[in-house]
Amino acid sequence: MEEYEVLEKIGEGSFGRVYKARHRHLRGLVALKFIPKIGRTETELQSLRHEFEIQKGLRHPNIVHVLGAFETFKELVVITEYVESDLYKLLEDGTLCEDKMRMVACQLLSALYYLHTDRILHRDIKPQNILLTCDGIIKLCDFGFARSMDLNTYVLTSVKGTPLYMAPEIIEEKPYDHNADLWSLGCILYELLVGSPPFCTTSLLQLIRKIRYETVPWPTNLSPGCLNLLQGLLEKDPRRRLSWPHLLEHPFLENKVLLPPEKLRPQLPLTTALTASQELAKEIQRQDLSQRMPFKNKVFTRALQRLEEYERRRNSAPVSQPKQAIAHPAAAFHSTQFNPAFGDWTRRQSAVTDIHHLPPAMDPRISERQQLLEKILETTRWRTKQNVADIDPLDAGTNPYNFILSEKALPISPRGQSTIPETVSPSQEAKIEAKETTVEVNAATAAAAAGPLLSKSLENEEWEEFLDGTLSDAIENPQTLEQRDLIAVVVAPLRNVNASPSLVERIATLLAVPWAGIDREDTVDEELIVRAYADTRVVPNLLYACKVMIQRRSGDNRSTGSIDSKKTDAELTADDLQSLEMLLGLMARLVHLRTTAEFINQFCDAVCVLDCAAAIHHLLSVDRRKAHAVGHILAILSHVLRTRAENVSVVQDILTQRDTNLVRLLSNRNPMIRSRCCTLIGYLSLRGTDKLKELGRQPVVVERVEQLLADSDPRVRQSATFAYRLLSGHKNRTGN
Known part of the structure; x- marks a missing residue:
C-alpha cells in the first residue's frame, strides 16, 4: 500500500x-x-x-x-x-443511435469472444459491470460470478446473475452454457436503443413470468439488420439463439469485431461448433443434470407457481361481497388482507379471538393452523430461563469479582474472530456434498438478484403470498430452511424501504420456525440451517430492516442516518412495533446460539457498517409500549459485553447516542425489563469503557438498583444482586 x-x-x-x-x-x-x-x-x-x-x-x-x-x-x-465512467454515461442524453450501439456491441462481443474462446463464462453481464474510458473504449469488469469450464464440462446449473439480464434457461433453472452471456448482451444492446431492458418491472415474480412467457416488445424504428441481430440474441430457446461462430458473420456488425490471434486460441474453445460426438455428450450431460436437480431447490419456479395459484384463487373469488360480511374476520377470506392458512397477520389478536366463531362453512383446519402460527410468534417471547441474559450470573459462594459467567466467554483470536473450530463432521460434510451435487444456487447471488428489483418499489401482496406458502412448507418440512438460495430470496425485502410491517413480520416469523417449539416426528438439522442463515447475512438484514422502519416513522436525516431526537416512539404504529419485536426476538435468539459465534460477530459489524446505533438507542424508548422488544436489545447488549470484550465500543455507541434513561428501565412495570437492565448495568461496571462505567454508576442508578434488591420478582432480585455487588465493589475499591 x-x-x-x-x-x-x-x-x-x-x-x-x-x-x-x-x-x-x-x-x-x-x-x-x-x-x-x-x-x-x-x-x-x-x-x-x-x-x-x-x-x-x-x-x-x-x-x-x-x-x-x-x-x-x-x-x-x-x-x-482506473476507468473513468460506466455504460450509463452514454445514456445521459437519451438512447443511442444504431451506429453508436454497433460500436458498443463490437467491443463487448470482442471481450466475450476472448472469454468464451478461453472457456470462461462471465455470468453477470449488466450495465454496472461495463465501464467506459474517456476515449470511448468499453471495458468489461467484475468477474465475481465467472466460471472457467474444464474440457469435459458443457453446461452449468448454478443460478448466477441479475434477473433483468438473466437468460430464460437460468430463470427456468435449467442447465445452461455460454449462450446465457449472449442473451445478457442482447438485453444491454436493446436497452441502449430503447432505454430499458426487454422485460422491465419492479416485481421479481412478474419479471420471472415475463421472461418465461411473454414476447419481447420490438420497437418499430429499427433497421432490418439491427432488428435481426437483436432477435437472434434474444431468442428464448438457447439452442436456436444466435451464437458463435455465426454471430461474427452477422451483416450488422460489419466485420468490426476484434478477434485474438489464431495461435493464442486454446483447445476446444466455446466459440467453435461442436462435433457430433461433443453435441451428444453435451445433451447427455444436460439431461443428467436436469434430472438430478430437485424441484424443491427451484426457487424461481416454485415462487412463480405460488403467484399463479394466488391469482387463480383471487380471480375465482366473488366479484363483490356484502359489506357486513367483509366486516367479520371470517368473511374476509377472499380479501387480500386475510390468508386462509394463517389468519390476519396485521390484526392477529382479534383474528385469534374470532377464529373460534367461524361459520360452519369455513375450512376446519384454520383454527389448528392459527394455533400453529401463534406458536411460531412466541419465538419473540422465549421463556426467561431460556435466555442467557437471565441465567444467574453468579455462582453460589463465589467471590463477587471472580464469578463464573452463565456462559463461558468464547476465546478470541488475534483478528477478533471466535476460535470455535469451523470444521464439519464427516457425516455433515456428506450431507452438504449431497445437496451441492444436485445444484449450486449461490445465496449471495440470489439476494443480489432481488436487490435491484427491490430498490424502487415492492409488490407487498405478492411477497406476502410467497412467504405464506413458504411458511407452510417450512412447518411441514423444516429442512426447507437449509437452502441458502431460498433464505437469500426471503431476506431480500428487508433491504427495501417500501416493505410493509406485515411483510417484515412474515419474514421474521418464517425464519424463526426452527426455534418455534413445534412438535415434529423428524429431527431438524439445526447446524445446516444456522450455516444457511450465517452465509446469507440474516442478522445484518434484520438489523437493517429495524433501522429502515424507525427512520421511516421517527423522523430521520437520510444523508447522515441520524434520528430526530425531538421525535418520540409515538410515531411507530402498533404494526411497526409488532414487526420490530419479531425482528429483535429472532436476532436475540441467533446472537445467543451457543453453537456459533458468527451471528454476534455479524451483529457487531453491522451496527458499525450500517450505522444502526442511533436506531437501536431509539428503540429503548418503547419499553412501555413493547417491553419484549426492549428486553431483546438489553439481552443482546449484555451478551456482547459478556462474550465480545473487543466490541465494547459497539455498546458504547448505542448507549451514549443520547443520555440513556436507565432509571426509567429499572422502574418499568415489566419484571423482565427490570431484570435485564440490572444484568446490563452489572456488565457495564465489569467490562465497560470508562464512559459506560460512568453511565452505570450514576448515584440515581445505584440507588434504584439497591431498591430492586427487595423486588417482589425473584429474577429481578437475582439480577439486582449481581449488579449491586459489582457497583458496591467499585465503591469499596475507590474508597467511597
Missing part, C-alpha cells in the same frame, strides 16, 4: 469500497478495491480469490486489467486499472 497515494473514494457497496489512487513513482492512476473478510465464509473468500486468478490471466483491450492483489488480516485488496 505504501506504493499508492489514495486520492478519493469512487464507490461503495456490499462488496466493499473502491478508491481512486496514484502510483507514487510511476504516477499512473489505479483503482483499489478493498473487500472486507469479516462476515464472509471461507467459501466466499475462495470464490473471490478465484475471481482474481481468472482476471489476472486476462489480457484484452475490452476487459479491465487486474494489476495485482494482496491480503491483510481484515481485507482483500485488488489493484486494477
